[in-house]
Amino acid sequence: MSTETAAAVAQVAAPQPAAWEEARSRVYAVGLAAALPAVDRPLADADGHTxxxxxxxxxxLPAFPTSSVDGWAVRGDGPWQVVGRVLAGQTPPPLSTDGTTVEIATGAMVPEGTAAILRIEESTRTADGRVDGTPRPSLEWREPGxxxxxxxxxxxxxxxxxxxxxxxxxxxxxxxxxxxRQPRAAVLVFGDELLTSGPPGAGRVRDALGPAVPAWLRRYGCQVRPGDVIGPVADTLPAHVAALRGALATADLVCTTGGTMHGPVDHLHPTLEALGADYVVNTVAVRPGFPMLLARLVDDEGRVRFVAGLPGNPQSAVVALVSLVAPLLAGLQGRPMPVLPQVTLAESIPGRGDYTHLALVRWDRVAGTAHPLRHVGSAMLRGLAGADGFAVIRPGASGEVGDQVSVVPLPLLPGERAW
Structure with a gap:
């Protein structure tokens, strides 16, 4: 092997990771450049869109003067002779004579010529049926605009x-x-070792990402239908190419799980090469989850689609979702770049050297403090199940008690504004 060939192989096997903040900015920019087309939706079907x-x-607003109370619309000095009644939804005639009033309901249009509205509970009736009382000095109706x-x-x-x-x-x-238009997403689960039902054992583990990733994607505004979750896909290059090509036929974004490194059964990179994809990000200097990636494909008609390679370890996969997929989807939906809130660390969190550390935390929104959690290994989900988000510990630093740090919130409900 020549020196040039060896250098090229080494570059493919160990790309220079992007800084975490730069990776977020880069994927948001490409998402915004490929923002999905605008469509008209009835109000009843618009929830969760952008x-x-x-x-x-x-x-x-309001379109006409609107009574704020139940009472009497009066003109001139009292006692006032009752000449009618106006309810919400009616267009009343003007009050044209001093000393007259109409009963008026909350939300009803105030007649032209009204000087004041006397609240019903502050009014009395005279022996001859007139209305008496003292209106409050402030207007009891809402003006147009x-x-x-x-x-x-x-x-x-x-x-x-x-x-x-x-x-x-x-x-x-x-x-x-x-x-x-809402993005449509698909999920490809890679790994012959995965079980899709029952308890793990005998060298095989239960697939935790196939059921979970679609739910995360829906919380970020994606449509994911039952048939859009495929796998486990066989650990062969032809199977990977066929599965990804099929998913890209209908999806704006395909998330894959596992296979983001260069091991003997890691076929994602060769698959992307076979399909003519370009890397937007190929590994990120973040722990956990650094072998994450995002690639872009453009077909002959100019349609842009994306592939997000999520690491196989479950917590690492979620780190990839919040780091790359969430800002990409914000761009695709034409939303602003997510701004991360600030929290105060209630306990110390170690750094990860030259890498950004995303540490699972419980976020006390009342106190504005973040508390690190246990069971936070990249293959663990117990800590994630009790977390509100990830505290961001910058490269070359550690988080000390009292430090102000950014936090990446986890979305809690479908359609919730997570950022």
Whole structure:
């Protein structure tokens, strides 16, 4: 083997890992450049999507003067003669004569000519049936445009759609929302040693990622259907190529589990080469999980798809999800780059030399403190099951009690704003 060939092999086998923060920025940028197309969705079907254009109101909010209380809309001085009643949903005639009033319900349109609204509980009736009392000096109705003016931008593009936003959009007069199409993801499970049911034993381990990764992906806004989880895929190069090619036919993102190194049955890298993929990130200087990767493929029609190579150890795979997949999906959905919150360490956390250390923690949001957990080996899931996220310990440092550090939160519910 020539010196040049040996050097090339060594470079393939041991790529220079990207710094963790640089890797996050890089995958977000390529995701944003490939942001998914905008589609119109009815309000009832928009939850969990992302606004593709700003949300603006079609009218003033409120659109007309609206009573804040049940009472009497009065004109002139009292006692007032009752000339009618106005309920929510009605358009009342003007109050044109001093000394008159109409009964008014909360949410009803205030008649033109109204000087004040007298609360029902603060009113009395005279012997001849007139209404008497002293209105409060402050207005008891909402003026048009008090909440927003017609055409005003209320929320920017890139805002995740949740029930509160849906309600706001309805109040603004919208029937549909212009949103980004949700990414569709697939999961390929690699490893002949994996069991898909029953307890582990006799040299074989239970697959923990096949059931778990789709649930994480859904929490980051992906669609993952039952048929999109494939495996275990046989430990041969042809089987890997066929499985990945098939998954990429319909998925925007394919997550693979295991096979990210260069062992005798690690076929992911040759598979990516066979399919013409380009690496966005090939290993990251982070512990656990450094052999993670993200690759990009562009077909003849210009359609961009991504492959996220997750390490086979379960906690390492989740580190890859929060490090590479979450920012990629934020970009694909047109959301802003996730900003990591800051916490105070309640206990010390060791560093990992030149690598960023993502340490599992329980996050006390009231106190703003993070507490490291036990059972945090890369192959363990016990600590992860009780964690709220990962504390970020920078390269060349350790986390001391009282230090302010970033934390990568884990999403807890489908559609929750995790970052």
């Amino acid at each position: 606004l593709a254009e700003p949300l603006a109101t079609r009218t003033h 008090e909440e927003a003016s017609a055409g005003e931008e209320l929320l920017p593009a890139g805002t995740p759609v949740d029930p509160a936003l849906i309600g706001l959009a309805a109040s603004c007069g919208h029937d549909t929302l212009r949103v980004r």
